Amino acid sequence: MNQLIQKIDSSSLGEYARVFEQHIQTYFDKHLAPTFGIQSSIRRVALGLGLVTSLTYFLSKYVVYRLFLHKTNRIPGPPVGWIPFAGNMREIIREEAGVPHKKWAKEYGGIVSYKGPWYENRVLLTDPELIKHVLTTNSYDYVKPPATVEFLKKILGEGLLISEGDLHRKQRKLLNPAFSVQSIRGMVPLMVAPGVQLRKQWMDAIADDKQNNNNDGATEIIVSSGLSLATLDVIGAAGMGHNFESLRTFNTPAANKLSKAYIDIFQSDISIFRVLTFFFPILKYVPTERNRMLKQDLKWLDEESRHLVEMGVDRGKHQDKDSQKPKHAKDLLTLMVDESDSDTGLGMTVKELQNQCLTFLAAGHETTSVALSWCLWLLAKHPEIQDALREEIQPVFGQMDIEHPLFDKPLEINPLQAQTEANLPSYETINSLTLLNNVCKETLRLIPPVPTTNRISTKDDVLNHYVVPKGTVLFLSVIANHHSTEVWGDDALEFRPARWDEPRAKNIGPYEYFPFLAGNRQCIGNRFAMVEMKILLSLLIMDLKYTEKPGFEPSKKQSVTLRPHPNMTLLVEKV
Numbered sequence: 065m066n067q068l069i070q071k072i073d074s075s076s077l078g079e080y081a082r083v084f085e086q087h088i089q090t091y092f093d094k095h096l097a098p099t100f101g102i103q104s105s106i107r108r109v110a111l112g113l114g115l116v117t118s119l120t121y122f123l124s125k126y127v128v129y130r131l132f133l134h135k136t137n138r139i140p141g142p143p144v145g146w147i148p149f150a151g152n153m154r155e156i157i158r159e160e161a162g163v164p165h166k167k168w169a170k171e172y173g174g175i176v177s178y179k180g181p182w183y184e185n186r187v188l189l190t191d192p193e194l195i196k197h198v199l200t201t202n203s204y205d206y207v208k209p210p211a212t213v214e215f216l217k218k219i220l221g222e223g224l225l226i227s228e229g230d231l232h233r234k235q236r237k238l239l240n241p242a243f244s245v246q247s248i249r250g251m252v253p254l255m256v257a258p259g260v261q262l263r264k265q266w267m268d269a270i271a272d273d274k275q276n277n278n279n280d281g282a283t284e285i286i287v288s289s290g291l292s293l294a295t296l297d298v299i300g301a302a303g304m305g306h307n308f309e310s311l312r313t314f315n316t317p318a319a320n321k322l323s324k325a326y327i328d329i330f331q332s333d334i335s336i337f338r339v340l341t342f343f344f345p346i347l348k349y350v351p352t353e354r355n356r357m358l359k360q361d362l363k364w365l366d367e368e369s370r371h372l373v374e375m376g377v378d379r380g381k382h383q384d385k386d387s388q389k390p391k392h393a394k395d396l397l398t399l400m401v402d403e404s405d406s407d408t409g410l411g412m413t414v415k416e417l418q419n420q421c422l423t424f425l426a427a428g429h430e431t432t433s434v435a436l437s438w439c440l441w442l443l444a445k446h447p448e449i450q451d452a453l454r455e456e457i458q459p460v461f462g463q464m465d466i467e468h469p470l471f472d473k474p475l476e477i478n479p480l481q482a483q484t485e486a487n488l489p490s491y492e493t494i495n496s497l498t499l500l501n502n503v504c505k506e507t508l509r510l511i512p513p514v515p516t517t518n519r520i521s522t523k524d525d526v527l528n529h530y531v532v533p534k535g536t537v538l539f540l541s542v543i544a545n546h547h548s549t550e551v552w553g554d555d556a557l558e559f560r561p562a563r564w565d566e567p568r569a570k571n572i573g574p575y576e577y578f579p580f581l582a583g584n585r586q587c588i589g590n591r592f593a594m595v596e597m598k599i600l601l602s603l604l605i606m607d608l609k610y611t612e613k614p615g616f617e618p619s620k621k622q623s624v625t626l627r628p629h630p631n632m633t634l635l636v637e638k639v
């Protein structure tokens with residue numbers, strides 16, 4: 065075997081085929097021929113037949129069927145690129161997220177057929193009626209493709225995001241109350257504390273820069289790193305009832321394992337090796353340095369999430385005894401421990417709770433931090449909008465006692481005390497700030513953190529008079545819909561929060577603007593995310609000013625989310 069590998073290493077592709085044939089022949093001569101008494105000439109014919117059959121099977125399945133016979137080929141779409149078996153992937157990988165999809169939607173309409181790796185038949189839907197059909201009317205006939213599930217399962221556990229059918233219905237019913245307005249309202253103080261801490265860190269960095277470097281101008285800050293830690297601390301406190309202290313302990317030996325793991329996992333990986341894994345999924349198992357690191361990270365996630373749940377269950381057991389204490393904000397985990405199915409009376413098992421926690425931890429912090437990074441960048445590009453936003457926020461958040469010791473111990477914050485003692489704005493007041501709302505919605509329109517999602521059909525179906533056979537992969541390009549000039553007008557690609565006060569955007573449909581998706585699988589955390597985004601943005605903009613770093617142009621390549629690459633870096637100064 066070693067000999068074979070060495071030979072292959074040093075040979076060209078033609079030689080590789082010869083070496084391979086030689087070894088098959090040797091095996092045939094040594095083992096099969098004597099056993100079955102097959103002669104040399106028959107051996108050659110058998111070998112040839114075997115090769116021809118395999119090649120015919122391969123070509124019929126991956127070329128003839130997929131390129132010519134598959135029913136989705138009747139749907140209009142772009143021709144495949146020149147690289148054999150790459151389908152339209154060259155364009156998708158080279159361009160920023162959504163660029164080819166927007167072009168195809170414009171050229172071919174609301175349903176487009178194109179090809180993935182190995183000419184996999186894919187259908188892109190941008191027609192709102194068809195999206196509704198897939199996400200709402202027939203949502204349980206369209207599930208997440210097995211490869212997507214396998215990938216997500218590793219990071220998110222078998223939680224709400226990947227469950228299907230009855231299990232999903234059951235889990236969603238059980239989890240919905242934890243995300244009600246009433247529950248989220250109580251979590252506002254838990255979301256404020258990490259924002260206060262991050263603002264302070266950036267203020268300190270500016271002061272240090274001034275003192276050490278005599279810099280009276282703006283300080284360069286990698287904002288996406290701090291935002292990622294702050295949103296992890298938010299989901300830690302508001303989601304798990306645990307103070308991760310990711311912001312405080314970052315880059316120290318006391319750093320939380322979860323934050324270390326998520327930093328690696330969500331790092332935008334646009335290496336050639338990753339591109340190759342699209343075509344050869346087996347490469348995921350090659351023990352590269354990154355794969356070894358990811359394995360360690362996943363182990364940490366498993367250990368830490370189990371520990372969090374055990375503590376949550378323990379808190380649940382003691383909460384009756386503690387009922388005399390002042391009421392603290394209830395976190396998602398405590399709410400989940402409390403919930404039971406109204407039909408069966410059963411709650412979630414520890415394993416189920418652990419899976420949901422992993423889902424909330426990952427889905428809940430990365431998306432919001434990506435959204436905030438882009439939001440600050442867009443505001444840096446539009447100083448007039450940034451100033452107007454600061455003006456709107458100041459009277460509300462400027463009243464807060466931002467130095468109050470309450471924010472050092474988020475888990476002990478009592479919502480009522482926070483409002484009276486620290487002048488914390490309420491959920492309703494935060495949501496009444498119009499420009500703040502418009503800026504967040506416009507950021508999620510222009511640069512949706514989840515720019516695309518996919519589904520696979522579990523039944524034959526008809527979409528727009530075209531047959532879509534069972535097993536077809538469908539792509540929904542949220543970003544393509546969000547950038548459509550037909551829907552949003554000629555300024556679709558402009559950052560213009562004021563559009564949300566105009567009739568066109570006010571009347572937009574749920575399948576034209578859907579950063580949180582729509583239908584049964586709509587993001588359960590959308591209210592949580594919106595108020596968290598507003599709180600962190602307000603705290604970070606009320607007395608800090610952001611400008612672009614000259615020459616820094618982040619790209620919007622799709623990784624797990626639409627993370628800026630390289631990490632978002634801005635110039636920050638006190639106003």
Ligand code: HEM
Pocket residue numbers: 224225226236303423424427428429431432435512513514517518579580581584585586587588589590592593
């Ligand atoms: C700006 C922030 C966020 C964005 C843009 C976002 C976006 C999305 C999208 C597009 C989906 C649907 C994915 C699919 O089915 O293909 C989704 C699902 C989900 N999100 Fe979010 N999300 C955000 C924040 C959050 C937060 C803060 C949480 C939790 C606290 C969360 C938890 C979930 C869960 C559990 C699902 C699965 C729902 C289901 O399938 O029933 N997300 N999110």
